[in-house]
Amino acid sequence: MSYKAINLAQKFGLLTEQWQPKVIAEMNDYQFKIVKLEGDFIWHDHKDTDETFIVMEGTLRIDFRDGAVHIGPGEMFVVPKGVEHKPYAEREVKLMLIEPRGVKNTGEEVGERTAANDVWI
């Protein structure tokens, strides 16, 4: 049988829009998603799950109510469930998200930043 690795750079090359996460792989009921971000996201949380950010290019800032974390290329951070956070990117950032299938990017909030879910690339 023929097996093929998933090349992240090749997958990022297929992304045309910012703020639209696309699924590239699944592990059990978790999904690996890639996304390009630039500018401000909204405050939100995920009541039932942690959320992992792994940055490939650029620097992502995630604001919390009591601080912030800067995540640069080759760095990762896990936002604990229930913790309000707001991603921000001064310049475009490429990153991978890991979270359970079905998690909405904006949590309970719905707005212009809410993206279609479970779209593969």
Next chain:
Amino acid sequence: MSYKAINLAQKFGLLTEQWQPKVIAEMNDYQFKIVKLEGDFIWHDHKDTDETFIVMEGTLRIDFRDGAVHIGPGEMFVVPKGVEHKPYAEREVKLMLIEPRGVKNTGEEVGERTAANDVWI
């Protein structure tokens, strides 16, 4: 509060031995582990879970009973649960593993490659 990203290169710099995965982060009941490999692993499978490999440096080959996959830097692959596989690295490979907490590196097999579990770095 002070929040700090996990720097993968810095964590790899702390690894002293090959074949000894160390935990660097948790997301719900999943763990992110880093490991350096070189040479041959054993045939094994994980009956209850998929297992994700993300390669940082070098090229990992994973043999299956009916083929193989080569995973280079910036590439990933998810081995489905129950599928027998045997990792192999001609030269040292640095990679990240993602799998549920408690999964043994050698699956049901136990031998000289079986590593201590749940050791953080």
